[in-house]
Structure formats: C-alpha cells, structure tokens
Amino acid sequence: MLKFLVVSLALATSASAAMTKGFDRLLDAVVRIDVREVAFEDGAKRFASSIGSGVILSPEGLVLTNAHVASPRAVELSVTLSSLERVSARLVGWDHWTDLAVLQLDLSEVKRRGLKFTHAEFGDSSKLFVGQTVYAVGTPFGLTRTATRGIISNNNRYFEDSRGVNGYETGTFNTWLQTDAAINPGNSGGPLVTEEGKVIGISSRGYLGANNLGFAIPASTAKRVVDGLTHDGSITRSYIGIVPHAMQDFETFYSVALNNGMLVNSVDPGSPAARAGLRAGDILLAIDGAKIDGRFPEQLPPIQNQIASAPVGSTLSLMVKRGQQASAYSVVTEKLESRVGEEWVLEKWGLSVRKVSRTFARENQLEDTNSVLVIGVQPGFPADVAGLSRGDVITKINQQPVSSLDKVKAAHAAYEAAPKPVLVEAQRNHQVSLYVLKP
Amino acid sequence: MKLRRFFLIFLLADLVGRAADLPALWAERLKTVAAVEFYTETETERRPTVAYGTVIDHKGTIILPPVAINPRMTPSQLKEFKVYRSGSATGVPGTYLGQDALTGWHFVRADPSIADALAPITDFAAKQFAEPAMAEEIWGIGLRNKDEDFAPYLLVSRVALVQSLPQRTAIALQEVAGPGLPVFNRAGEFIGIAASSFGQSFVQFSRMDRSGMPVILVNVEESSAFQLAPEILPYLPRIPTNVFGRPLAWLGASGLQPIDPEVAKFLHLENQSAVVVSEVLEGSPAEKAGMKARDIILAIDGAMLPRLKPDRVIVGYIDREVEKRTVGATMDLTVLRGEAKVELKAVLGDEPRLTTEAERKYFDRIGLTAREFVYDDAMSLRIRKVAMAGVIAHFVKPNGPAAVAGLRTDDWIKEIDGVEVKTFAAATAKLAEIEADLQRAEFVLLVSRGGETAVLRVKLR
Numbered sequence: 001m002l003k004f005l006v007v008s009l010a011l012a013t014s015a016s017a018a019m020t021k022g023f024d025r026l027l028d029a030v031v032r033i034d035v036r037e038v039a040f041e042d043g044a045k046r047f048a049s050s051i052g053s054g055v056i057l058s059p060e061g062l063v064l065t066n067a068h069v070a071s072p073r074a075v076e077l078s079v080t081l082s083s084l085e086r087v088s089a090r091l092v093g094w095d096h097w098t099d100l101a102v103l104q105l106d107l108s109e110v111k112r113r114g115l116k117f118t119h120a121e122f123g124d125s126s127k128l129f130v131g132q133t134v135y136a137v138g139t140p141f142g143l144t145r146t147a148t149r150g151i152i153s154n155n156n157r158y159f160e161d162s163r164g165v166n167g168y169e170t171g172t173f174n175t176w177l178q179t180d181a182a183i184n185p186g187n188s189g190g191p192l193v194t195e196e197g198k199v200i201g202i203s204s205r206g207y208l209g210a211n212n213l214g215f216a217i218p219a220s221t222a223k224r225v226v227d228g229l230t231h232d233g234s235i236t237r238s239y240i241g242i243v244p245h246a247m248q249d250f251e252t253f254y255s256v257a258l259n260n261g262m263l264v265n266s267v268d269p270g271s272p273a274a275r276a277g278l279r280a281g282d283i284l285l286a287i288d289g290a291k292i293d294g295r296f297p298e299q300l301p302p303i304q305n306q307i308a309s310a311p312v313g314s315t316l317s318l319m320v321k322r323g324q325q326a327s328a329y330s331v332v333t334e335k336l337e338s339r340v341g342e343e344w345v346l347e348k349w350g351l352s353v354r355k356v357s358r359t360f361a362r363e364n365q366l367e368d369t370n371s372v373l374v375i376g377v378q379p380g381f382p383a384d385v386a387g388l389s390r391g392d393v394i395t396k397i398n399q400q401p402v403s404s405l406d407k408v409k410a411a412h413a414a415y416e417a418a419p420k421p422v423l424v425e426a427q428r429n430h431q432v433s434l435y436v437l438k439p
Numbered sequence: 440m441k442l443r444r445f446f447l448i449f450l451l452a453d454l455v456g457r458a459a460d461l462p463a464l465w466a467e468r469l470k471t472v473a474a475v476e477f478y479t480e481t482e483t484e485r486r487p488t489v490a491y492g493t494v495i496d497h498k499g500t501i502i503l504p505p506v507a508i509n510p511r512m513t514p515s516q517l518k519e520f521k522v523y524r525s526g527s528a529t530g531v532p533g534t535y536l537g538q539d540a541l542t543g544w545h546f547v548r549a550d551p552s553i554a555d556a557l558a559p560i561t562d563f564a565a566k567q568f569a570e571p572a573m574a575e576e577i578w579g580i581g582l583r584n585k586d587e588d589f590a591p592y593l594l595v596s597r598v599a600l601v602q603s604l605p606q607r608t609a610i611a612l613q614e615v616a617g618p619g620l621p622v623f624n625r626a627g628e629f630i631g632i633a634a635s636s637f638g639q640s641f642v643q644f645s646r647m648d649r650s651g652m653p654v655i656l657v658n659v660e661e662s663s664a665f666q667l668a669p670e671i672l673p674y675l676p677r678i679p680t681n682v683f684g685r686p687l688a689w690l691g692a693s694g695l696q697p698i699d700p701e702v703a704k705f706l707h708l709e710n711q712s713a714v715v716v717s718e719v720l721e722g723s724p725a726e727k728a729g730m731k732a733r734d735i736i737l738a739i740d741g742a743m744l745p746r747l748k749p750d751r752v753i754v755g756y757i758d759r760e761v762e763k764r765t766v767g768a769t770m771d772l773t774v775l776r777g778e779a780k781v782e783l784k785a786v787l788g789d790e791p792r793l794t795t796e797a798e799r800k801y802f803d804r805i806g807l808t809a810r811e812f813v814y815d816d817a818m819s820l821r822i823r824k825v826a827m828a829g830v831i832a833h834f835v836k837p838n839g840p841a842a843v844a845g846l847r848t849d850d851w852i853k854e855i856d857g858v859e860v861k862t863f864a865a866a867t868a869k870l871a872e873i874e875a876d877l878q879r880a881e882f883v884l885l886v887s888r889g890g891e892t893a894v895l896r897v898k899l900r
Contacts, residue, residue, distance in 0.1 A: 267892070281857065432694065
C-alpha cells in the first residue's frame with residue numbers, strides 16, 4: 001500500500017517535473033496571430049480582421065498555423081510572442097487540403113528589437129492512445145496563452161469537407177485527432193500537446209453546438225506538410241480522378257477477400273483514370289504492386305495520400321478487379337487542383353469573379369474552363385444593374401472567350417481608362433444570356 | 440368640363456338601362472361551367488383533385504386550365520373523372536381526352552347524360568368581338584367547393600389593363616371568375632376565360648418579426664386575369680385525338696433567353712425583340728437546319744419578333760409559334776450569328792417521347808419506380824443520345840429499402856447487381872427477378888447523380 005503510494009507519488013512528481021520543463025518551453029513557443037485579409041465576395045475589395053493561434057517550430061522563426069487562419073489572402077500578418085511583443089510575419093505557404101500554413105517571423109525585426117523566442121518540438125502522433133491526456137494551447141476569442149485540458153477521444157477520425165477551409169476542400173488526405181480539450185474559435189492553429197509539451201497536433205476545428213468535440217491535424221501529417229511548404233511554398237499532389245468508397249459491406253457482393261481493395265465509387269469524366277478505362281464499381285486492389293486495404297472509411301485518406309504523393313506525370317500501375325477479372329491499368333497522374341480558382345474584383349463594374357477551375361467545370365458540366373464565376377456583385381454598380389448575379393458563369397466579354405483571369409482584368413482596365421458599354425455573355429444553369437455593363 | 444361629366448354619367452346610365460337583366464343572363468350562362476373531379480394515383484397515395492372548366496361544345500367537352508393537372512403525372516395515373524354541374528351534388532363519369540400543347544388546356548368529356556344540361560360557351564360569343572374598354576364593367580362565375588355542391592356565385596369587376604403576355608390578357612380591378620371559368624361583359628357576351636391568378640405582393644408583420652417579411656399571396660379560387668375570347672375561340676377545335684396530344688411540333692432550340700433593351704441597343708436591334716438560343720438539341724430540327732448555340736433569333740417567317748413587355752414574354756411567343764404549326768411544316772428563322780444575319784429553314788419534327796409518355800414500373804418491396812430513360816433525361820443530364828441507357832428512379836418510397844440505401848428521386852440507375860442495364864425492359868426484368876426472390880438479402884445499384892456515380896447497397900431483409 002505504502003509502496004504503491006510511493007510509486008504513484010514518484011510518477012506524479014516525474015510528470016509534473018516534465019510539465020514544468022517541456023510544457024513551459026511549449027507555452028513560450030505558442031503565439032497569437034492577427035490577420036488582416038482581403039475578401040472579394042461583394043463586388044468590392046473589403047478587408048477583414050481575425051485572430052488565430054500558432055506555434056513556433058524552429059530557431060529560424062517558422063510558425064505553424066491553420067490554412068484557414070493564414071491564407072494567400074492575408075495582407076498583413078502579425079505574431080504576438082509569449083513575451084507579448086508583436087512581430088510581423090509573412091506567409092511561406094499554405095495547404096488547405098490539410099488546413100495547414102507556415103509563416104516566417106521577420107527575423108531582422110526580431111534582431112533589431114532584441115526579442116527572444118523558443119520553439120516547440122513535434123511528438124509522435126502515431127503513438128497516441130485514446131484516453132491520453134492532452135492540452136490545447138492558443139488564443140480562444142483573443143484570450144492569449146489559454147491552455148485547456150482533455151484527452152484524446154479518437155486518434156483516427158475521418159471526415160472530409162469539400163468547402164471546409166474558407167470554401168476550399170479539406171480532409172481528403174489525412175485523418176484527424178479528436179479531443180475533448182476545449183477548442184474555441186481563435187484556438188485554430190494552436191498546438192495540441194502532450195503533458196511533456198510535445199506538439200502532437202494542430203487544433204483546427206470543433207463542432208458548433210456540440211460539447212467538446214474538437215479536431216486537430218496529427219503531427220505526422222503536419223511534419224510532412226511543413227517540410228513541403230518550407231521547401232517549395234506549396235504542396236504538389238497528384239490526381240487521377242477516382243472517388244473512393246470503403247469496401248465494408250461490399251466484400252460479399254464483389255467476392256473479394258477481407259481487408260483487400262477499395263471501391264471506386266465514381267470516376268471523374270475526362271480524368272486520367274477515366275482515360276485509362278477505369279469505371280465506377282471497379283475494385284482497386286493494389287497500387288504499383290502494393291496491396292491496399294480500404295475496408296473502412298478511416299483507411300481511405302492514407303490511400304488517397306499514397307496516390308497524391310506520386311510525382312505529377314508519373315505512371316501508376318493499378319490492379320483493378322472488375323467482375324471476375326483482375327487486370328492492370330496504367331494511369332498517368334495529373335496535378336491536383338482545387339475547385340476554387342483565383343479570385344479578383346473588378347471594382348468599376350462592382351463585380352467579383354473567380355476563375356473556373358477544371359474541377360468546377362466538371363462538377364457543373366461546363367464545356368471548358370474558359371470562363372469565370374461571379375461570386376458577388378455590388379448593388380447599384382454596372383454588373384448588378386445589367387442583371388448579373390452570384391453564380392453566373394461569364395463566358396465572353398465583348399465577344400472574346402474568357403480564357404484567363406488576365407483577359408477579364410484587361411477588359412476592366414480598358415473600361416476604367418475609357419468607359420464605354422461592354423457586352424458580357426454569361427450562363428445561369430446553362431441558359432445563355434447577354435448583358436451590357438454601362439458606365 | 441361640367442358638361443362632359445354630365446355626359447359621362449348620362450352615358451353610363453343609358454348602358455345600364457339597356458343591358459339585359461343580369462339574373463336572366465346569369466341563369467343561362469351557368470350552363471357553360473362545370474366542376475371536374477378526379478383522383479391522382481401515385482405509388483403510395485390516392486388524392487382527389489377538383490378543377491373548374493368551361494364547356495366548349497354540345498358533346499359536353501370541357502376545357503380545364505393547364506395547371507389543373509400536375510405535369511409530372513402520366514394520364515394513366517389520373518382516375519375516375521367525374522363532371523358536376525354547378526350547384527349539383529351528383530356527378531356523371533367523365534373521360535380525359537388529353538392536353539393540347541399550344542393552349543395547355545386539358546380536355547375532359549362528360550357523360551352524354553348531362554350534355555343537355557350544359558351549354559357551350561360558343562353560344563354566347565359576340566358576333567363582332569370588341570376588346571373590353573378600360574373601366575368597362577365585366578362579370579364572371581365562381582364555384583364553391585364540393586361540400587357546398589359547387590354552388591355558383593357572382594363576381595363583378597372592371598377592366599384595369601389589357602396586355603399581350605403574349606396572349607391578349609385583361610387584368611381586372613379585382614377577382615372576376617374562378618380560374619378556368621368564363622367572363623362576360625354587361626351584355627352577356629363571352630369575353631374571356633380566367634387564367635391562374637397573379638401573385639400579389641404583401642409585407643407580413645407579426646409579433647415575432649416586426650421588421651416585416653415580404654410575401655406573395657395567390658388566390659387559387661378566383662382570378663382577376665383572363666385571356667380574351669380571340670385567344671380562346673379559334674383554338675377550341677384543338678381537341679386532342681390521344682391523351683398525350685400528339686403529334687407535337689418540335690424545333691429543338693432550347694434555353695431561349697430574351698435580350699434586354701440595353702443589349703438590343705448595343706447590338707443595334709431596336710424596336711424588336713430577340714432571343715439567345717442557349718442550346719441546340721441533338722438531332723432536332725433546329726440542329727438539322729444548321730442552328731448553332733448562341734444564335735440570336737430575330738425573325739420567324741420573315742416577320743421580326745414583336746416587342747412585348749416584359750422581355751420574358753417573347754419566349755412564350757416563340758414557343759407558341761412552333762406549337763401553332765404542324766409537324767412537317769417549315770419555319771424560316773432569321774438569326775444573328777456574330778455580326779452576320781443567317782437565314783435558316785427548319786422543318787418541324789414530332790417531339791421525342793416525353794417523360795409522361797415513358798414507361799414506368801413500381802417495385803413495392805424495393806420501394807422504387809423505374810422509369811424509361813427518355814430524350815429529355817439525356818438533355819437534362821447533358822449526355823449524348825448515344826449514351827442513353829438505364830432507367831430513372833422516378834419515385835423512391837420514403838424509408839423504403841432503396842431510399843435507405845441512399846437512392847433519390849431522379850437518380851439515373853446504370854447498373855443493377857453489377858450488370859449494365861441498357862433498356863427499360865432489361866432493368867425491370869432484373870428488378871422483378873430481385874423482387875420475386877424472397878431469399879435475397881441485398882443487391883447493388885450503380886447510380887449517377889449530378890455527373891458523379893455511387894455504388895449503393897440495397898438491403899432487402
């Protein structure tokens with residue numbers, strides 16, 4: 001009895017000792033991020049401010065945060081260190097698919113002002129167990145350096161959100177850590193850490209209206225993405241155009257062995273997989289000779305990631321079962337693109353547009369990508385007066401196809417220089433209409 | 440000024456004095472209206488519908504307004520037609536004759552036993568029709584519901600406005616007749632039939648929402664708009680010879696969008712209407728005539744499209760121009776393509792099989808009605824005709840096995856149990872076989888929705 005007490009006391013002492021050292025160090029590495037970003041949605045350039053969290057990762061001042069905190073739309077980023085000093089930063093790169101972004105502190109400013117900071121270290125997120133105590137540290141509702149405690153509720157949660165990061169896709173290539181440590185708005189981008197202060201996740205989102213259902217991107221994913229973003233400024237992924245589905249419940253029907261294969265639920269028209277001859281209802285058994293197991297939904301992100309990790313333009317050999325026959329298909333990968341194209345605002349017209357991407361064109365059955373999508377109009381401005389509205393797809397301006405955003409910008413610049421009526425051709429639900437934008 | 444007002448009053452008094460006794464006119468003209476009751480049968484429901492119509496001939500033929508029947512229903516789902524005279528509790532059987540594409544009217548014929556109790560509206564047509572003048576007094580008939588024996592009642596109003604929509608349509612100060620029922624002038628001459636009522640905009644305030652919420656109210660029992668007699672009388676002989684109203688004249692220029700005055704000015708097309716063709720349907724007469732998507736139609740048979748208000752009305756005008764013609768007739772079209780005017784000669788075809796004509800079969804155990812894939816489906820799914828195959832989920836029973844598996848109405852079923860189903864016959868044979876096999880625990884569907892496919896497992900037990 002006594003021994004046990006002693007042992008547990010000793011354990012408790014060691015844990016709290018670790019906390020004082022590692023955890024303290026971690027607390028010093030957590031930052032508040034103030035973002036001023038531009039939005040194009042309303043047919044005008046508007047600026048909005050928001051607050052997020054981040055964690056310093058290296059002595060060189062790299063800061064990891066969420067993609068939904070810091071995106072290329074940010075025009076001003078400032079980081080508040082644990083010393084409460086504020087330093088400006090710039091975006092190194094972002095990756096909405098994993099909801100991660102990397103910032104670089106302005107080191108010359110740090111040096112000039114003689115500021116100090118520490119950096120945190122990654123832990124091994126693959127060794128986390130359900131029930132393990134974790135802490136979320138961040139800036140919920142602007143309350144700097146807030147730590148909340150909870151446990152790992154699930155260490156392999158799967159969900160995808162096709163518009164999760166400010167309208168961009170997320171969750172396709174990673175699973176999430178679920179925790180009951182309180183995660184509130186403003187926690188985003190802050191670290192989820194062990195008692196020793198090791199970063200095992202980046203707090204990203206919670207369920208609105210639920211109690212203590214928070215989600216974080218695991219460190220294993222974050223490490224990879226940080227390396228990629230630091231190196232190239234972006235993560236390049238391969239795309240072949242299959243929409244996967246878990247095999248669970250379908251094994252008997254397709255007579256395949258348990259724990260082998262993944263169902264191809266859909267093949268994007270015109271995609272590499274479609275051109276190679278893959279069809280919906282096919283069972284993908286192996287990629288480049290390596291067997292895959294897509295029995296449960298949680299197993300799909302790693303498979304998706306395996307495909308995405310292949311170099312763009314490389315050839316994948318897919319072993320596919322169709323009916324009783326298994327055969328190999330060679331698929332040449334393409335570069336993965338977001339549905340969300342580049343955005344711009346044409347202020348004199350009061351018109352916000354977004355370039356139509358391949359994915360958007362396919363989803364909306366547009367013939368090609370020579371168009372821009374109207375994402376907003378400003379009431380009373382020429383676009384609104386002419387009758388254009390959000391969701392319209394502009395295909396021609398002055399009878400010229402809209403093959404790039406630059407063409408639109410050029411037409412707008414010409415109008416700005418010498419205002420005269422402009423003829424716009426646009427589609428709404430595939431119905432073609434003409435509009436005149438008048439000065 | 441004083442003198443003129445005096446004159447006006449005098450004139451009105453004179454008119455009233457000369458007009459026939461209204462109760463006598465009323466009694467005679469009541470014979471021109473009837474209530475038609477029928478049941479709409481769906482897979483799981485049977486619902487009565489009542490519509491009001493006008494008698495058009497001595498055989499007891501009645502026309503019902505286009506909205507009387509849900510366009511998603513196929514004639515075989517419409518059962519037990521019954522015709523009631525106004526004020527009568529007992530009806531006689533009726534026969535559904537079909538819908539006319541041009542007017543949109545549904546034709547129903549009453550059992551000959553009441554033919555004598557009915558009178559065609561043509562009996563009250565004016566010898567020389569004169570468009571009703573502004574403020575002219577007009578009256579019409581309304582009918583109460585079935586529980587009140589379809590009791591007739593009088594509605595009186597005045598003409599406020601006459602417009603081309605594209606049919607000549609009068610709008611009265613207030614409700615003047617039940618939709619589908621006739622309107623008369625003070626002399627008792629037939630001047631039109633009430634159309635569906637227009638919505639009226641209101642702002643609704645409540646204790647909860649004090650800022651007010653805009654709402655549109657539509658009176659479904661009475662209408663203040665009516666199409667004038669010249670839009671009715673010449674078309675009465677268009678009694679369909681089959682329930683689908685075939686043959687149906689077809690051009691195949693789809694998604695017609697009017698151009699607004701600003702665009703017209705930009706394109707130097709003042710004082711006329713013009714419409715953009717969004718799509719030229721595959722295999723259609725328009726395609727054969729060489730029409731291209733984005734052509735702008737300027738004229739039909741050499742006549743410039745008239746300027747109608749609002750802009751939208753011109754689309755209905757062109758549709759009617761097609762439907763007025765017969766299959767095989769030629770339609771000359773002048774279109775603007777880029778900068779050039781191009782003359783096209785289209786020979787109208789018979790419209791491809793409609794959704795309402797498509798075969799359907801309901802599988803109760805699966806909870807699914809499979810419908811034949813028709814041309815319209817190919818157009819709405821935006822696929823080529825050659826890719827037409829499979830069946831459409833026309834009805835998915837709520838909480839039935841197919842619904843639980845995730846199947847939704849209008850999904851396109853391409854494969855059943857891993858086998859491609861090319862035709863309606865093949866699909867229904869497969870589904871029938873699955874439905875009959877009580878040992879079956881599950882089967883698999885490959886469906887397409889919005890260009891993306893999904894494999895669905897339907898659990899039967």
